[in-house]
Amino acid sequence: MLCSDGKKKLSFCGSIKDGDLVIVYEKRDVMKAVKVCETSVLQNRFGVFKHSDWIGKPFGSKVLSNKGGFVYLLAPTPELWTLVLSHRTQILYIADISFLITYLEIVPGSLVLESGTGSGSLTTSLARAVAPTGHVYTFDFHQQRAASAREDFQSTGVGSVVTVGVRDIQGEGFPDEYSGLADSVFLDLPQPWLAILSAGKMLKQDGTLCSFSPCIEQVQRTCEALKSNFRDIRTFEVLLRTFEVHEGKMDSCQGNEGLSVGSPPCKRRQRSSEGSTVQDSSSSPTIKARPCADARGHTGYLTFSRLKCLS
Amino acid sequence: MSQNNIQSNSIQNPRVTWEGCSVLLDINDGDRLVFARLTAGSTLKIGSKNFSLRPLIGCPFGSSFQIENGTEGLCLCRFVPSTEVDNNDQEKGGSQIMEECRDNRAIVDNNEAQTLTSGDIDEMRRQGVKGDEIIEALIANSATYEKKTTFSQEKYRIKKQKKYAPRVLLRRPSARSICEAYFKKYPHRIGFLRVDALSLLLSLANVTANSDILLVDMVGGLLTGAVAERLGAGTGYVCNTYLGSTPYPVEIVRTFNFDNEICKRIVRAPLRDLCLEQTGTSEIIDASNAELNGQTSSINMEEMSLPSNHEAVDSETIISPQSKMGKPPKAGEKASEEAIKSWKENGFSSLIIAAPDADAWSLAKDLLPLLSYSAPFAIYHQYLQPLATCMHNLQQGKMAIGLQISEPWLREYQVLPSRTHPLMQMSAFGGYILSGTKICSSS
Numbered sequence A: 001m002l003c004s005d006g007k008k009k010l011s012f013c014g015s016i017k018d019g020d021l022v023i024v025y026e027k028r029d030v031m032k033a034v035k036v037c038e039t040s041v042l043q044n045r046f047g048v049f050k051h052s053d054w055i056g057k058p059f060g061s062k063v064l065s066n067k068g069g070f071v072y073l074l075a076p077t078p079e080l081w082t083l084v085l086s087h088r089t090q091i092l093y094i095a096d097i098s099f100l101i102t103y104l105e106i107v108p109g110s111l112v113l114e115s116g117t118g119s120g121s122l123t124t125s126l127a128r129a130v131a132p133t134g135h136v137y138t139f140d141f142h143q144q145r146a147a148s149a150r151e152d153f154q155s156t157g158v159g160s161v162v163t164v165g166v167r168d169i170q171g172e173g174f175p176d177e178y179s180g181l182a183d184s185v186f187l188d189l190p191q192p193w194l195a196i197l198s199a200g201k202m203l204k205q206d207g208t209l210c211s212f213s214p215c216i217e218q219v220q221r222t223c224e225a226l227k228s229n230f231r232d233i234r235t236f237e238v239l240l241r242t243f244e245v246h247e248g249k250m251d252s253c254q255g256n257e258g259l260s261v262g263s264p265p266c267k268r269r270q271r272s273s274e275g276s277t278v279q280d281s282s283s284s285p286t287i288k289a290r291p292c293a294d295a296r297g298h299t300g301y302l303t304f305s306r307l308k309c310l311s
Numbered sequence B: 001m002s003q004n005n006i007q008s009n010s011i012q013n014p015r016v017t018w019e020g021c022s023v024l025l026d027i028n029d030g031d032r033l034v035f036a037r038l039t040a041g042s043t044l045k046i047g048s049k050n051f052s053l054r055p056l057i058g059c060p061f062g063s064s065f066q067i068e069n070g071t072e073g074l075c076l077c078r079f080v081p082s083t084e085v086d087n088n089d090q091e092k093g094g095s096q097i098m099e100e101c102r103d104n105r106a107i108v109d110n111n112e113a114q115t116l117t118s119g120d121i122d123e124m125r126r127q128g129v130k131g132d133e134i135i136e137a138l139i140a141n142s143a144t145y146e147k148k149t150t151f152s153q154e155k156y157r158i159k160k161q162k163k164y165a166p167r168v169l170l171r172r173p174s175a176r177s178i179c180e181a182y183f184k185k186y187p188h189r190i191g192f193l194r195v196d197a198l199s200l201l202l203s204l205a206n207v208t209a210n211s212d213i214l215l216v217d218m219v220g221g222l223l224t225g226a227v228a229e230r231l232g233a234g235t236g237y238v239c240n241t242y243l244g245s246t247p248y249p250v251e252i253v254r255t256f257n258f259d260n261e262i263c264k265r266i267v268r269a270p271l272r273d274l275c276l277e278q279t280g281t282s283e284i285i286d287a288s289n290a291e292l293n294g295q296t297s298s299i300n301m302e303e304m305s306l307p308s309n310h311e312a313v314d315s316e317t318i319i320s321p322q323s324k325m326g327k328p329p330k331a332g333e334k335a336s337e338e339a340i341k342s343w344k345e346n347g348f349s350s351l352i353i354a355a356p357d358a359d360a361w362s363l364a365k366d367l368l369p370l371l372s373y374s375a376p377f378a379i380y381h382q383y384l385q386p387l388a389t390c391m392h393n394l395q396q397g398k399m400a401i402g403l404q405i406s407e408p409w410l411r412e413y414q415v416l417p418s419r420t421h422p423l424m425q426m427s428a429f430g431g432y433i434l435s436g437t438k439i440c441s442s443s
Ligand SMILES: C[S@@+](CC[C@H](N)C(=O)[O-])C[C@H]1O[C@@H](n2cnc3c(N)ncnc32)[C@H](O)[C@@H]1O
Pocket: A089, A090, A091, A092, A115, A116, A117, A118, A119, A120, A121, A122, A123, A139, A140, A141, A142, A145, A167, A168, A169, A170, A171, A188, A189, A190
């Protein structure tokens, strides 16, 4: 996913090789991560796809099944990964992720502490932002989750900039070895206020902190805990509204009667009274957009703050 | 990775100001925002006086300053907030939830509530009384202060503090702070690109170190700067392309404190050079390049005064960039032939378009072919329709998949004991973003 090798470039990744991770795209909401293995096949409703057919093709190619069905093979990105990863916990999605990375001012070279790791959805984007010279140290107290996350980071190719630790951050705080070294700290914990004191110790002066919580009561307690050592305490909610686009005809409502009182507001379309043979403009196809009916209405609140400069 | 040096960082992310560095001055909690370059000669006007910015040089970003009586008269002095005061606040806040029984029925709003006259205050000033002490005196001489609710007492104190002891917070210019400052004061200059929309563009276009990002930046350079910040030094490029022969102005780039290494990664190329079959670039002369190279140094001094509903400090601020110091390094040079050749061979790794006045589809149809396969792209527009048309055409032409139009929505909250609610004012418009992934046309 990353190109930590400075001599190579992201766009040079070129063609699919044995052992690569690809995102198999059926349609927008049907995608799957697959590790390419010469002898393997992928089976879905479109038929059987032989991995050996994929090798050597460029990423972004359309590949065919034995029955003539097709899928696209995409290079993994943190955005695609968030959509295909296995949910071992609740995860963060792109709206929150993208906003918090900018707001925390995370750039290449940043040292970031995170807890909990959860399913690693956010961690993958943090890794992209700090690479190639920075590092993300992420902690979860759940041994198995930490282990699975570690495996995922290896397979998505961000392992070189991420270290997963097993630790109770609410109970013990972050390890002392990072004291005063962190540029940013991110918390997605059930009781984030218990980790604020430690987060303050880890951060450099003016370092940034973000805590994500689904409930306003959590936010309230976190903000109380932030007051003494942090400034610029700000809480946001960020959401996305998506649109669907259709091509279709739109009937014009102008008939002979025009706006005359008593005529039905939208009579069936009629030829214009001028009687010309010109095609009615109302019948030309138009592209229409409207918001999708279903949306994520709430994920959580993002509370940001910066460590006060005391010296 | 065990051999990773914990102390990685942080040439790119300096935490202390230096002479010639670009800063964002936040006066009285965002009432005024001023971009400035710290030189021995630069000043900031607060009230009717000019204050030298020299004391700010060498201080950590995030530190605060207040006007104090120094050896050479009034000057900006570093002011270190104590954590104890805040603990006190916390207690006040706590008792307030339980026992707030005062209300404002007894308060009559007239000018007699304050017994200190402005003449008295001027006299105190002359005698060298500190701003904080003036505030205490005002409170002691206020007939109504004691009757106010804790909440309004706090408001009164803040109001007086802003007037008599204004504070200047030294902020680091970053994509976040620059975007927010422009959005607050000059949103049209950045195409109304709100910080959450900007963030989405950076994520959706997979901006990361060592990638080659193709941009159409018609938002003053904010996008270029934000992408360069994410790219860091290294082997990647931000390539700004443009139609015709005049590059779009990107002067906001200079507000970031990019070092030479990063500036070198910011280049430009006219679209026809990127599209030409043979290598070789068309020679052009352009005016905005001169500007970029730092010949006009006043452009980084950007006053962003915001009307405040308090008896505000005053309106006028002048910063004098007399110094010849800190000539910012060049950014936005012409892309080298070598780089252009490599893009023609390998394609760009992603594309971002923020061109409020251009048609999305006509740009997309020319630019998408310049990307490598599987490259993500993101197009920002203030209007929905051009993106809808663009999305439709990309679908029809089987040029891209995973197409989506999204509209970001951002709401800030006031969080206080028993008084938590969304802020009354919000930006109701963050624009629209079309995103997708380019696919390989031949199969
Ligand atoms: C909601 S998940 C985080 C999801 C993650 N942000 C993502 O995007 O995938 C919360 C995680 O915090 C972990 N956790 C809860 N309490 C913890 C504690 N005291 N110390 C460390 N981790 C903890 C849980 O095991 C869980 O995996």
